[in-house]
Structures are given as structure tokens and as C-alpha cells.
Amino acid sequence: MDTVNTHFKWEEATGAAKYIADRHYEGLLEGRFYRSSCPRGRIKSVTLPTLPDGYHIFGADDVPGQNVLPIVEIDWPAFADQEVRFVGQVIYLVVGPDPDVVDELLNEIDVEYAPLEPAYTIEQSKALKDGAIHADDNVLDTHRLHKGDIEAGFAQAVTIIEETCSTGYQEHIYLETQGAVCYPQDGKVVLEGSMQCPWYVHHTMAVVLGHDNVRAIQCPTGGGFGGKEDFPDVLAAPLAVAVEKLQQPIRLIFERGEDIATTSKRHPVTFHYKTGVDADGKIVAMDIKFDVNAGAYLSLSGIVLQRSITTATNVYDIPNVRVEGHAWATNTVPTGAFRGFGSPQNCFCMETHIHHVAKQLGADPVAFKQRHFLTAESHSLTGAEIFGDLVLDEMLHKVLDMSDYHRKFNEYTRQDGSQAERRKGIGLAVFQHGCGFAGDLEDTLVRAKVKLLKGSDGNVQILASNTDIGQGLSLTFRKIVADTLGKPLEEIQLAVPDTGIVPDSGPTVASRSILIVGYILEKAAKKLKKSWVEGEDQEITEVYCKPDYHQWDQNTYQGNAYQATSYGANVVEVEVDMATGEADITGAWAVYDIGRAIDSTIFRGQIEGGLVQALGYGSCEKLEMTQDGVFAQRSMADYVIPTALDVPAIGSDLVDNPYPYGPNGAKGGGELTHNGGAAAFVAAVENAIGVPLSSIPVTPEKVCEALARRSDEPSAQQREGQVKGSGPGNGAPIDED
Structure with a gap:
């Protein structure tokens, strides 16, 4: 083998x-x-x-x-x-x-x-020129979700703020x-x-x-x-x-x-938020509508849509919510899987919107976010009780201390933009990622299966279909089994993922490899250890079964949308050239709750790689569709990604919060690290230039365009006054670039 x-x-x-x-x-x-x-x-x-x-x-x-x-x-x-x-x-x-x-x-x-007549954008798809591409309305998939009483929530609001945020393709x-x-x-x-x-x-x-x-x-x-x-x-x-x-x-x-x-790309998404705030400055209602450009065929867009729906409010406890999402057929390359599977789009838009709401209310963005964090007493957007310990406050304090955020934010906010040639800024994002497939699919559809083969020589072979694509699975799987058996690592081998040999343990996606497959490998190893017979061949098979607390109703979208959720907080610091719009990243910090890391060095690679990829998504990775339905960028010379010269050393830390249904207490983390960087970067650029931004990537051209518009817009003090004095439905909308 x-x-x-x-x-x-x-x-x-x-x-x-x-x-x-x-x-x-x-x-x-x-x-x-x-x-x-x-x-x-x-x-x-x-x-x-x-x-x-x-x-x-x-x-x-x-x-x-x-x-x-x-x-x-x-x-x-x-x-x-x-x-x-x-x-x-x-x-x-x-x-x-x-x-x-x-x-x-x-x-x-x-x-x-x-x-x-082709349709390349969501707006063109909705127009139905020359008829529908798919069905009779071009909607490939749609979902709706309610929490609380949205009408009663808006009735409590004294301020209503609306905003549109959007993300583009990513290669x-x-x-x-x-x-x-x-x-x-x-x-x-x-x-x-x-x-x-x-x-x-x-x-x-x-x-x-x-x-x-x-x-x-x-x-x-x-x-x-x-x-x-x-x-x-x-x-x-x-x-x-x-x-x-x-x-x-x-x-x-x-x-x-x-x-x-x-090839497939990350889905472009447009989110529209209508947010109601009460007299105490607390968000009491949020109406979220979003549209996903799915491309020519459904592919995995329905699953991306489902993740976006079930995690639309990110890490925030908002009592009354209505979410509606549609995946639209267009005449473009089908959009498909990309690290985070809809979460980076959702986290950027939601974090940016919450940041803007705080600024319009005259509130400190960090304090405003923290005030709305989920707590142990909260229920998720899908109505589930919070399982396990939430460490959002601990993560937040860590990342703020590591980055010296408060001092820098206050200092940078007071910069004189009319004179400075280069301005500094700092931004924060807090985010989450549900581990494993949404709903009950891990139990009803995938049903992961693994095998351990012990030879007469005492060496153990791991048989699973999950693949190492650079994230280090070929080491972490072996460590899980070796540590459980109390055997040296060199006596544990991992079979090449070959469907002629390995059982179907499910795909290497959705931050499920450690949480789901690693866990049943640990269980199999415990069984093997208990039944170990020296000098004999042995075989142990283990099949996934979800924990009792994990309940989900696919018809009502109620229950535990994910078996477990991992959390993160990022801070990014920038220096912006006010003449060219170029933003140099001068600092980046990251703190995560992934339960307990199987190998901290391996996860350090995920932290740095995922954060750099997210910073590229937020800053420079522009992929545009031409009038002929093809991408304007066709090579690595014109699709720009960050290099080692674009990113500083990244300070990172983990909060130990073991999860009882993960191997050695681990949860998933590979996708989580991509979810927050774009929002933190954009918040930092905003802090530097004093102009709100609500779409990515924030390229130098977009910064210059925002600065050019600044003289035609009300000052921050004027906007603040408009919002504070508004009644229901009269909040001043912010930039919808």
C-alpha cells in the first residue's frame, strides 16, 4: 500500500x-x-x-x-x-x-x-433578457430565515440605517x-x-x-x-x-x-442591510437581503448560500432578524468552492456594516461590537443554545493588547488628513466559522468512515480519503493516532487517498477533516489500543455519528447549523499614501479559538497563509468580467496577489478552549483564518483616510475615488448629527460603493 x-x-x-x-x-x-x-x-x-x-x-x-x-x-x-x-x-x-x-x-x-443575450451580473440576470437561463426566473437556489419578530424589532427602533456591501470574484x-x-x-x-x-x-x-x-x-x-x-x-x-x-x-x-x-472562483455577493437601533444604542432588528452570482450552473452555490444564511449575523446576538438569500444564474464560469465557502464574504460585509453603524451612532466601534457579542445565554441565528464556552471577550482583549489597538486608534483618528502625505490606520474584525457541513449532512449524507490497519510488526496504517493539500493533514492525522495509541510517530503511516483502498471519509472541505474525521480516527485508535494484540494483524473501522446535542431541522432551518464553531479576531495596521491611494500593511495580529491545536506549528502556517490570502482578497486581488463575458485578468502578471514584501510579521496566539467532541479537544481552523483579514484591512484604511468603504477589493484606485468624493460628502460630525437626530426610517445611508 x-x-x-x-x-x-x-x-x-x-x-x-x-x-x-x-x-x-x-x-x-x-x-x-x-x-x-x-x-x-x-x-x-x-x-x-x-x-x-x-x-x-x-x-x-x-x-x-x-x-x-x-x-x-x-x-x-x-x-x-x-x-x-x-x-x-x-x-x-x-x-x-x-x-x-x-x-x-x-x-x-x-x-x-x-x-x-447573455447575463454577466446579478442585475442582468434579474432582467431575464431573451428569457431565463435557468427555470423561469434564473434563481438557482434560495433560502429564508427568521429569528424573533422583525416587525416588533423595528417598532422599537429610533434609528434605522441601511447599507449595501459587496465583494467580488477571487481566484x-x-x-x-x-x-x-x-x-x-x-x-x-x-x-x-x-x-x-x-x-x-x-x-x-x-x-x-x-x-x-x-x-x-x-x-x-x-x-x-x-x-x-x-x-x-x-x-x-x-x-x-x-x-x-x-x-x-x-x-x-x-x-x-x-x-x-x-476554473471556478469565489462567489461575488451583494448584501443589503436594514438595521434598527433603539434609544439605548442597541441593535434590535436587522433585515438582510443578499444575492450570490452563481455562474452558469448550480455547482456548490446552494451550499455556499446555506452557510451565508445560517451565519449571516456573524458573532453578534441580534434579537430580531430576517435573512433572505438568492443564488442567481449568469453566463459566467460557475462559481464554486473557495476557502471559507461564503463566510469571508459574509464576515466582510457584516463586520463592515456593524463598524459603520457604530460610527454613525458616534460609538466606539470596538465597544459597540463587544456589546453585541453572543454570550452563553444567547441563542444562535438558527435558534440553538450556545454549546460550550464562548471566549470572544478573551480573544478580543488578547488581540487588542498585542496590537496596542486603543492607543493607535485614538492617535490615528486625530491625524490631520489635509496635510499628511501618509496616514496611518488600524482596524479590527471579529468572526466565526462553522465546522463541518451545514445542518445534519454529516450524519445523513456523508457518514464519514475510516479504518486503522495494524500489522503484525505493530505499525499502523490510517485509511481515510481526506487529502493533504498543503494544510498538514498528513502529519496531524498521524499525530492524533500516535498520541492516542502512545506509539512513536514513525510507526503510524497514512495511506495515499486512493478510492481503490481507502473508505469514503468525506471530502477535504468545510473545516471538517480534524473535527469530524480526526475525531473518529481518535475513537478508532482508542478501540485499537483497548483490543491491541501483539504480533497479530488487526483492523478497526469507525463511522461518524453526530453528538446528541447536535439537532437540526432542514425544513425550518432551526437547530445547530454546525456541530461546532471556531472563532477569531484580527487587527490590521496600514499606512496609506494619500496621493496614490496605496496602502502598505505595517502590522497584523490574530487570535483564534480552535478548541485545542493538534500541532501549533502546523496551525501557525494556516494562520499566516489564511490571513495573507484574506488580505489579498481585501486589498489587491481584482478579477473583473469584461463585456465579452471573460475575465480581464488572465495571468499572474495582472491578477495581483500579496508577496512576502507586502505583509509584515504576523503576531498570533490561540485561546485554549477544548471541545469535547474533537480529537484532543480540537475544532476546525483552516478556513477560519481567511474570514477576518479583509474586514480588518478595510477598517484600517477607513481609519487612515476618514472615508467609509463598503466593497472589496479596496485597491489604490478605489481609495483615490473615495478621497475625491470626500469633499462632496457631509463631514463625519454632520453625518453623526443626522443619525442621532433621526427617527425610525430616517437614518442617513452610508457609502454604498
Whole structure:
């Protein structure tokens, strides 16, 4: 049985690791996709070239099973057949021994379309020009949620403040692009590739082929961040069809430009808030409406929508809430999984709005946020009692002390903006992340399963389908089992995630690997320790079962939306050039409650990587859709991400708060670290320039535009006076850029 390298990440660090593009296969053919050049239309006719010997073209008519990618809903075809919905949609797979000839054949394919009016934005989708893309209204999914009595809440309000906040696309920019090799072996169609979820790929191949003689194997993977959750299915389905027919290995590796142009992205979201504040300055009601740009097919947008709905009020206890969210079909690349799965968008918008409400009321933003924190007596947005200890206040005090926040905030707020060429600012964000799949899906749908195999020599093999995509799982899983058994780490090995060998422990997503799978590995190890027999082979299987307290009603959206919730607080300090709008990050601090860390060094990597990725999301990662339905940014030269020179040393700490249903008290944390950085950065820029900002990324251009508008807007004192003196419904709206 193949295992992940026991000397943790040694092969990756030394360059010895064999990524999918490094592997040799006898008789290998090269594959390329022929993609739609039309954003929306019907396929009228197709002209295919004469093929030289050894070259082949595969399309919808060649699929022996179902021509679908079974990602939640059956709506995304493996090969476009009668219609196309976005530029870059796969219509054909061309394969052959010489990639140059394959490229020539691609250029000779001619597809004639009957074009329809495309919709690239949510507003265009709502307009329904040339009819609906999906159903009769372009709504791919929708959810509503109520807490308390929204009308009674607004009746108590003496001030009502409305605001729109929004986020854009984000590209994953994993170091290794999408890639896979598919080949026949022992009567099965086998796919090796860069992936997060081997059993997803296994299922997709089985559906398109119409049988289960398939196998998916994860290779060393150069980053995922969600981009290799659902999207490898797009490669796997056509490859499986071609290999089943040809019985030869085929490789498909994306170039960087192709990867950026055609793979899934983080969902753009627009939130509209209507917030009621009573005479004591307490939020008593909040009406939240938000729209998600889902792209051409549902993909994972429904799950993103559900997470956004159930955590819409972030870490705040607001008694009366109404939330309504829609995922809209557009003629763009389907948006899918990305680290945080909707939480970074929600946390940015909610944190920014709460910050703005505090400023309009003339309140200190930190004190205002703390006053509204969830407490042990609170109920969640979905009506559940708070399980375990909340350490929000402790985290807040830690991060404020580490960053010297109060002194700096007061000092920077008093800066004279009319004279300073460079101004400093500091900002805070507090946030959460629900661990595992939402609702009861871990118990009713996934039902994670793991195995431990003990050999007669005393070595133990871990069999689980969760993958190490850079987050350190190949060490933390082994540590959980080794510590539980009281065995040396080198006697514990982790099998390569291979669906021909490992059980389905569920996907490597949703901060579930440690909380769910790590926990049942710990339980399996306890059983093995109790039944250990020297010199004999033994096998232990463990299946997940949710804790008794975790109750959920999918029809009413009431109960524990997540088995556990992790929390975080970030502070970011900036210096802004008032002439160019450039914001240099001069300090960053982070404190988290992830229960108890399995390995603090491993999690330190998650803290720094996640926070830097969040700072890029908030500051510079601009991905724009052109009038032709393609992304304007096509390379790492024009899609800008932070480098080591853009981020200072990050001060970080953990609050020890063990969770009883996690391995050694651990909760999930890999996604949590992405949730707060953007909001903290934007709050810091606001503090520096004295102008509210409500959409990201906050690029230098956006800062300059905000500064240019400042002279035309009421002063902060005027805005404060307007809000304080307002009656119900008369609050002055803040910037809705």
C-alpha cells in the first residue's frame, strides 16, 4: 500500500515529489479541451476536421452513461450538447500523441451558434433578457430565515440605517494548475490527479461511464483552497469517457492562463442591510437581503448560500432578524468552492456594516461590537443554545493588547488628513466559522468512515480519503493516532487517498477533516489500543455519528447549523499614501479559538497563509468580467496577489478552549483564518483616510475615488448629527460603493 511520505513534506521541500505533470505513463496521449467561444446560445451546427491516425475527438454523443457532472444537482453537462452557457464551457476533448497537432485540430473545429443575450451580473440576470437561463426566473437556489419578530424589532427602533456591501470574484492561484492523467488498469478506469476529494471524482467517472469500475487517486497536490474540490470533475468526466474507449492513458494539464480563465472562483455577493437601533444604542432588528452570482450552473452555490444564511449575523446576538438569500444564474464560469465557502464574504460585509453603524451612532466601534457579542445565554441565528464556552471577550482583549489597538486608534483618528502625505490606520474584525457541513449532512449524507490497519510488526496504517493539500493533514492525522495509541510517530503511516483502498471519509472541505474525521480516527485508535494484540494483524473501522446535542431541522432551518464553531479576531495596521491611494500593511495580529491545536506549528502556517490570502482578497486581488463575458485578468502578471514584501510579521496566539467532541479537544481552523483579514484591512484604511468603504477589493484606485468624493460628502460630525437626530426610517445611508 502506498503511503504519504512519512518524513513530513520532505519530498515537497526537496523537489522530489512527483506531481501529476511530473509522472511518466507508457503510451501517453495529450488532451486539450475545445471550449465555447459563445457566452450563451444554442449550438446550430458543428464542423469537425479530418483526423490523422492516432487522434480522436470526444463529445456528448460518446458518453456511455449520463452526460452530467453530478455536483449536488444534475444540471452541468460534462460536454455541452445543445446549448452553451459561458465562454470556456467544454464541448469536445481532442486527444493525440503530439500536443502541437492537437492544437492544430482544435483550431480546425468550427461551431456555429444561435446566440442569445447573455447575463454577466446579478442585475442582468434579474432582467431575464431573451428569457431565463435557468427555470423561469434564473434563481438557482434560495433560502429564508427568521429569528424573533422583525416587525416588533423595528417598532422599537429610533434609528434605522441601511447599507449595501459587496465583494467580488477571487481566484485561487494555487501553485499547481488543474491536471489529471487517466488510464486503464485491471479492468478499471483509473484517474490520478491534483485533487481534494477523490470520492467526488470516483462518483463522477462512475456516472458518466454508467458503471463503478473506476478508481481515483490523489497525487501530491500543489494547493487547492477549494479550487480542487468540485472542479477536478470537469477534467475527470471527459477523460474517463475517452480512456474507456481508447484504453490508453491521456493527460490533461491546464496552462496558467487557461486555469484562470475557466476554473471556478469565489462567489461575488451583494448584501443589503436594514438595521434598527433603539434609544439605548442597541441593535434590535436587522433585515438582510443578499444575492450570490452563481455562474452558469448550480455547482456548490446552494451550499455556499446555506452557510451565508445560517451565519449571516456573524458573532453578534441580534434579537430580531430576517435573512433572505438568492443564488442567481449568469453566463459566467460557475462559481464554486473557495476557502471559507461564503463566510469571508459574509464576515466582510457584516463586520463592515456593524463598524459603520457604530460610527454613525458616534460609538466606539470596538465597544459597540463587544456589546453585541453572543454570550452563553444567547441563542444562535438558527435558534440553538450556545454549546460550550464562548471566549470572544478573551480573544478580543488578547488581540487588542498585542496590537496596542486603543492607543493607535485614538492617535490615528486625530491625524490631520489635509496635510499628511501618509496616514496611518488600524482596524479590527471579529468572526466565526462553522465546522463541518451545514445542518445534519454529516450524519445523513456523508457518514464519514475510516479504518486503522495494524500489522503484525505493530505499525499502523490510517485509511481515510481526506487529502493533504498543503494544510498538514498528513502529519496531524498521524499525530492524533500516535498520541492516542502512545506509539512513536514513525510507526503510524497514512495511506495515499486512493478510492481503490481507502473508505469514503468525506471530502477535504468545510473545516471538517480534524473535527469530524480526526475525531473518529481518535475513537478508532482508542478501540485499537483497548483490543491491541501483539504480533497479530488487526483492523478497526469507525463511522461518524453526530453528538446528541447536535439537532437540526432542514425544513425550518432551526437547530445547530454546525456541530461546532471556531472563532477569531484580527487587527490590521496600514499606512496609506494619500496621493496614490496605496496602502502598505505595517502590522497584523490574530487570535483564534480552535478548541485545542493538534500541532501549533502546523496551525501557525494556516494562520499566516489564511490571513495573507484574506488580505489579498481585501486589498489587491481584482478579477473583473469584461463585456465579452471573460475575465480581464488572465495571468499572474495582472491578477495581483500579496508577496512576502507586502505583509509584515504576523503576531498570533490561540485561546485554549477544548471541545469535547474533537480529537484532543480540537475544532476546525483552516478556513477560519481567511474570514477576518479583509474586514480588518478595510477598517484600517477607513481609519487612515476618514472615508467609509463598503466593497472589496479596496485597491489604490478605489481609495483615490473615495478621497475625491470626500469633499462632496457631509463631514463625519454632520453625518453623526443626522443619525442621532433621526427617527425610525430616517437614518442617513452610508457609502454604498
